[in-house]
Amino acid sequence: xxxxxxxxxxxxxxxxxxxxxxxxxxxxxxxxxxxxxxxxxxxxxxxxxxxxxxxxxxxxxxxxxxxxxxxxxxxxxxxxxxxxxxxxxxxxxxxxxxxxxx
Amino acid sequence: xxxxxxxxxxxxxxxxxxxxxxxxxxxxxxxxxxxxxxxxxxxxxxxxxxxxxxxxxxxxxxxxxxxxxxxxxxxxxxxxxxxxxxxxxxxxxxxxxxxxxxxxxxxxxxxxxxxxxxxxxxxxxxxxxxxxxxxxxxxxxxxxxxxxxxxxxxxxxxxxxxxxxxxxxxxxxxxxxxxxxxxxxxxxxxxxxxxxxxxxxxxxxxxxxxxxxxxxxxxxxxxxxxxxxx
Numbered sequence: 001x002x003x004x005x006x007x008x009x010x011x012x013x014x015x016x017x018x019x020x021x022x023x024x025x026x027x028x029x030x031x032x033x034x035x036x037x038x039x040x041x042x043x044x045x046x047x048x049x050x051x052x053x054x055x056x057x058x059x060x061x062x063x064x065x066x067x068x069x070x071x072x073x074x075x076x077x078x079x080x081x082x083x084x085x086x087x088x089x090x091x092x093x094x095x096x097x098x099x100x101x102x
Numbered sequence: 103x104x105x106x107x108x109x110x111x112x113x114x115x116x117x118x119x120x121x122x123x124x125x126x127x128x129x130x131x132x133x134x135x136x137x138x139x140x141x142x143x144x145x146x147x148x149x150x151x152x153x154x155x156x157x158x159x160x161x162x163x164x165x166x167x168x169x170x171x172x173x174x175x176x177x178x179x180x181x182x183x184x185x186x187x188x189x190x191x192x193x194x195x196x197x198x199x200x201x202x203x204x205x206x207x208x209x210x211x212x213x214x215x216x217x218x219x220x221x222x223x224x225x226x227x228x229x230x231x232x233x234x235x236x237x238x239x240x241x242x243x244x245x246x247x248x249x250x251x252x253x254x255x256x257x258x259x260x261x262x263x264x265x266x267x268x269x270x271x272x273x274x275x276x277x278x279x280x281x282x283x284x285x286x287x288x289x290x291x292x293x294x295x296x297x298x299x300x301x302x303x304x305x306x307x308x309x310x311x312x313x314x315x316x317x318x319x320x321x322x323x324x325x326x327x328x329x330x331x332x
Contacts, residue, residue, distance in 0.1 A: 001175075002176070006166065007145075007152055010153065010163075010180060010187075011156040013187065014158075014159050015157075018190045019194070022194045022215075024191070035192060037325075038192050040294050041319060041322065043284050044297065044318045044320075045315060048315045049274070049315055051314075052172060052302050052306065058172070059310075061307060066271070067270050074275030084128065084131045092269060092271055093268060
């Protein structure tokens with residue numbers, strides 16, 4: 001699979017989920033377990049993505065100081081309920097400045 | 103008693119529209135981060151913009167480029183992206199009776215079915231306001247998200263090395279920001295998130311890139327350990 005196939009498949013798959021919801025009978029939603037599972041899926045996936053993006057370098061766990069500091073600053077900003085743009089800018093700025101300084 | 107649906111007055115509509123436009127502006131900020139992250143993962147500006155235009159679902163887009171950036175296989179990237187996108191089917195099922203759309207409008211409504219438009223639509227007291235909220239939120243998010251995706255992508259491709267810019271810290275920070283509101287929802291969410299994080303961390307050295315993220319869905323069994331709220 002190359003990048004173009006990945007993009008086409010992502011677009012097709014995402015649209016199929018969205019349109020499928022309008023075509024399926026609403027009573028499927030009455031299965032509480034199905035609904036709960038789909039609600040919780042993003043929680044598990046996002047948590048895993050945070051970890052992988054923060055510490056993984058391919059197969060290895062690689063603890064990069066500036067990157068981790070950036071994520072740490074982001075965590076504080078989130079805790080202080082900063083807006084999204086401030087959170088990502090602080091993360092990037094922290095990592096970039098620490099690299100510049102070293 | 104005979105209750106008829108009262109048409110919301112113009113002031114109520116204006117208030118809803120104003121809120122929806124605010125959501126569009128706020129979400130635009132994510133677009134910059136996505137555009138920049140996507141280009142630094144190796145996608146072209148056009149590929150990045152196509153994802154924002156036609157996949158149009160932020161979490162999925164971030165996941166796909168995140169797995170690609172991490173050296174994961176295309177299949178793993180697609181798998182985590184589609185798992186994240188599956189929730190839009192549930193949103194569509196909830197919106198369907200409210201929007202009552204057919205034909206071309208249904209095709210557009212489907213594309214527009216995302217976290218923000220659903221939340222704004224089902225949060226309104228009257229169905230008419232719900233429909234107003236859906237279309238205005240979706241429209242403003244669509245414009246904001248795609249404009250800022252383009253700007254972020256062009257910006258990152260002209261500025262060069264993503265590590266110098268600290269973009270490698272921006273991606274996990276963005277995921278954390280997307281996750282945080284859900285952690286505030288309750289114990290089940292926090293337990294599932296912790297489980298997912300631990301599964302991913304443990305698997306990183308032993309599995310191909312991308313697999314730890316997919317395997318983290320196993321943390322959903324932890325939901326069964328918490329007694330559901332009545």
